[in-house]
Amino acid sequence: MRVAFLDLDHTLLAADSNQLWMAHLRAEQLISEAQSSVHDQFLRDYARGALDFAALQAFRIGLDASLAPETLSAVRAEFDRETLIPAIAPLAPRLLAELAQRGLTTVLVSATRSPLVDPVAQALGVEHAITSCFGRDKVQHVQAWLQSLGYSLTDLHESWFFSDSHNDLPLLDVVMHPVAVDADARLQQVAIDRAWPMMSLRSEVFQGDHLLPRAAVLGLKSGQSI
Numbered sequence: 001m002r003v004a005f006l007d008l009d010h011t012l013l014a015a016d017s018n019q020l021w022m023a024h025l026r027a028e029q030l031i032s033e034a035q036s037s038v039h040d041q042f043l044r045d046y047a048r049g050a051l052d053f054a055a056l057q058a059f060r061i062g063l064d065a066s067l068a069p070e071t072l073s074a075v076r077a078e079f080d081r082e083t084l085i086p087a088i089a090p091l092a093p094r095l096l097a098e099l100a101q102r103g104l105t106t107v108l109v110s111a112t113r114s115p116l117v118d119p120v121a122q123a124l125g126v127e128h129a130i131t132s133c134f135g136r137d138k139v140q141h142v143q144a145w146l147q148s149l150g151y152s153l154t155d156l157h158e159s160w161f162f163s164d165s166h167n168d169l170p171l172l173d174v175v176m177h178p179v180a181v182d183a184d185a186r187l188q189q190v191a192i193d194r195a196w197p198m199m200s201l202r203s204e205v206f207q208g209d210h211l212l213p214r215a216a217v218l219g220l221k222s223g224q225s226i
Contacts, residue, residue: 001151005108008120011182014182025075060113092201093124107128111132112132136170153175160179163180181200
């Protein structure tokens, strides 16, 4: 089995889906200033490496549950159409097409919940999604998914992980081909130190025949990016 795992926020998306969703709810006046402040504090905790991920997930689930089902459905449809799908990074469709051409099974692995992940996966043709897992938990969720198919990470003939975040180092460390995509400062330095390929999906213009071979198949020198 040959698998490419892909992160969502700031990787396939050129933004953070949860922050976009919160901004949409604020614009629609569906959440209070107090609720917005609580969410902002979670983001500050994340930035300083002290995030309580379970508490954040519970808070976000509670926000959605506070809306009437018909309101939530209508607002989500508008959000997906006008904000979420347009936030897909310009070169993400090309990357997914190249992965498909190479015969790789594609799996989106994200800390984000499925209501925000699934529309992007569908738009890009990603075959599977593993959601609501963060940091080291991504490895456990990926292993559980593979075991359900009779595999493990060590059994795979080929494995990739594309991510922007140093929080994803546990999964980046255990695949055959880790790729830093529009990486944050900490992951960028790790990629330089370990001679991992780096790439960007943000550019509107791509000069070349392929994204994927330049990123990893041909290999890049330490610290080189495309």
